[in-house]
Amino acid sequence: MEYIRSIEHKEVVHRCFRCGYCKFPRDYVDFNCPSYKVFGWDTYAPGGRMWLIRAWLKGEIETSDRFAEILYSCSACGNCQEHCPFPRFSNALLDVFEEVKAELVNDGKIPPPVRDYFKAISVNGNPYKLPREERGKWAQGIGLERYSGQEFLLYAGCVASYDEVGQKMARSVAKVLLSGGLSMGILAEEESCDGAEVKVLGETELFKELARENI
Numbered sequence: 001m002e003y004i005r006s007i008e009h010k011e012v013v014h015r016c017f018r019c020g021y022c023k024f025p026r027d028y029v030d031f032n033c034p035s036y037k038v039f040g041w042d043t044y045a046p047g048g049r050m051w052l053i054r055a056w057l058k059g060e061i062e063t064s065d066r067f068a069e070i071l072y073s074c075s076a077c078g079n080c081q082e083h084c085p086f087p088r089f090s091n092a093l094l095d096v097f098e099e100v101k102a103e104l105v106n107d108g109k110i111p112p113p114v115r116d117y118f119k120a121i122s123v124n125g126n127p128y129k130l131p132r133e134e135r136g137k138w139a140q141g142i143g144l145e146r147y148s149g150q151e152f153l154l155y156a157g158c159v160a161s162y163d164e165v166g167q168k169m170a171r172s173v174a175k176v177l178l179s180g181g182l183s184m185g186i187l188a189e190e191e192s193c194d195g196a197e198v199k200v201l202g203e204t205e206l207f208k209e210l211a212r213e214n215i
């Protein structure tokens, strides 16, 4: 249990009593935990997930593919953190889920699509498996240069770099900033994924590597 280090988080797991408020939106008209909405079993709801983690921490269930599948069905949307009525406890929910995923990565127990996602980012610096050399193409023709000591660095990210709609948005934002006289540059093919989702999915070492590359 290298990643579930925090005593506070271990204790937090035991405070969830499965009242279920966390899987609703504020007006209670519908369920708002995406994984619960898809699978319909309490195991996939935040409270059920916490009790599963509790049993796993106590050694009552094994680190299995099934356990990993359930943990990775959480999209880390944060609805449960917003709607659990116990503030001291709710603030830790997403951290607990992330720490358990980090433990699963450490044990090599990750669902194949998650493994492929990590591999794509590790090899290409983006989840789309597109070449690094194309990363700065979105900025061609608008007068935005590579970073060489300008006052600001504009970090684009994977969606703005590769996705068609994201590229249009990035170009629009850059044009507005440039028209205001801002001194800025981009990293182009030297930029990597920011690793936000990588961290949420528990691959802490890849996240650190991406951070180092970008820095």
Ligand code: SF4
Residues within 6 Å of the ligand: 015, 016, 017, 018, 019, 020, 021, 022, 023, 046, 047, 048, 050, 080, 083, 084, 085, 086, 090
């Ligand atoms: S996480 Fe909070 S709201 Fe959800 S079941 Fe547990 S105690 Fe209830």
Ligand code: SF4
Residues within 6 Å of the ligand: 022, 023, 032, 033, 034, 035, 036, 044, 045, 046, 049, 073, 074, 075, 076, 077, 078, 079, 080, 081
């Ligand atoms: S963060 Fe996970 S458990 Fe919480 S509401 Fe979102 S999908 Fe459900």
